[in-house]
Amino acid sequence: MRDFPLFPDQASTVATQVDQLYFFLVALSLIFAGVLPFVILYLIVRYHRSQEVDRSNPVNSNLKLELTWTIIPLILVMLVFFWGAFLYVQIRTPPMRTLDVYVIGKQWMWHVQHPNGKRENNELHVPIGQPVKLIMTSQDVIHSFYIPAFRVKQDVLPGRYTVMWFQATKPGEYHLFCAEYCGTEHSLMIGRVVALPLADYERWLATPGPVILPDGSIDTGRPTVVASPGDPMAAAGAQLFTNLGCAGCHAMAGGGVGPSLKGLYGATEKLNDGSTVTADENYLHESILNPNAKIVAGYAPVMPSYQGQISEDQLNQLIAYIKSLADTGN
Ligand code: CUA
Helix, strand or coil: CCCCCCCCCCCECCHHHHHHHHHHHHHHHHHHHHHHHHHHHHHHHHCCCCCCCCCCCCCCCCHHHHHHHHHHHHHHHHHHHHHHHHHHHHHHCCCCCCEEEEEEEECCEEEEECCCCCEEECEEEEECCCEEEEEEEECCCCEEEEEHHHCEEEEECECCCEEEEEEECCCEEEEEEECCCCCCCHHHCEEEEEEECHHHHHHHHHCCCCEECCCCCEECCCCCCCCCCCCHHHHHHHHHHHHCCHHHCCCCCCCCCCCCCCCCCCCEEEECCCCEEECCHHHHHHHHHCHHHCCECCCCCCCCCCCCCCCHHHHHHHHHHHHHCCCCCC
16 A cells, blocks of 8 residues: 555645645535435435325425525535635745746656756655745646645646746655646656755755856855856856857847846836736746747847747756846745
C-alpha cells in the first residue's frame, strides 16, 4: 500500500483545505444519494394502488414543505460555492515575493530551470516553507503540470505562460504527472518533486559546482527571491539581448525607436488604442513573438517578430533579464 496509497500526502499549505472541501462534497453526495432512494422506495410501496390508504383528501400544496426543500439546498450550494471560490482565489493568487522557477513542457518530458541557471529534467527541487512560483510554457502541445501531494494542477500551453504557485510544508519526494493527454508517451511524462529544508535546497542548488557568471565572478547558488542582474538566467538573457541587437531600439536610457525596458516588468503600460496592460510575463512573451499585438502608446509598430527564431528556453532567459531590470522585483 505504500506505493499505492488511498490518498496522496498532504504536503502543501492548501492540501488540508482542499481535502476538507472534497470530503464535504463527498459526504453531502452520500447523504442525498444514500437517503433519497430509500424514501422514494418507501413511498412507492406505501402508496401502491393495492394498498388501503386514505386518498380522499390529496395535498395540492404545502408552503412550509416547499420552502424547506428550496432553502436548505440553496444554503448548501451557496456554502459550496463560496467555500470553493475562496479556496480557488487563494490557490490561484501567488504572493508578491516568490521563488520563480521556469518550466517547459514538451513531448514527452518536463524541463526545469532555476533562477541561478541550474537545470533539471523530470524533477523539481523546491524548498519547504517558501512560496514557489512556476512560470510554465509548452514547446509543442498542451500539457498539464500536476503535483497531487500539493493539490495543485495547471495546464501548460504553447505560445503563452501559465503560472502556478505553492508552498511545500513537508520534506519528501512526491509524484509529478502530466495530466493532459499529449500523445503516445503521455503516460511516461512523469517525474518527481523533491521538497527539501531550505538549507538542503541551497546546498542542492549550489551543486554540482558554482556557476561562473559572464563577468568571471562566482555565483554561490543562493536562491534568489527577487530577480537580479547577477542571476545566470538573467545574464544569459542579457547576452541574448545583445546578440539579437535588441538594444539598437530599446535603449535603456529611453529615447529609442522602442520603449526602454527599464522598470517595465510589473508596470502598467498605456497602449495606443487607449487601453492599458500590466507588463507581466505573458505580455513580454507575446510582445517578443507578436510585437504588433499590443503597441505602447507613442511608438510605431515597427518591431519584427521573433517567432520561430528563439526557443522557449531563450524566451525564458530574455524575460528573466527584463524582470531583473525592474525597479521592484516580484
Ligand atoms: Cu504531456 Cu501529457
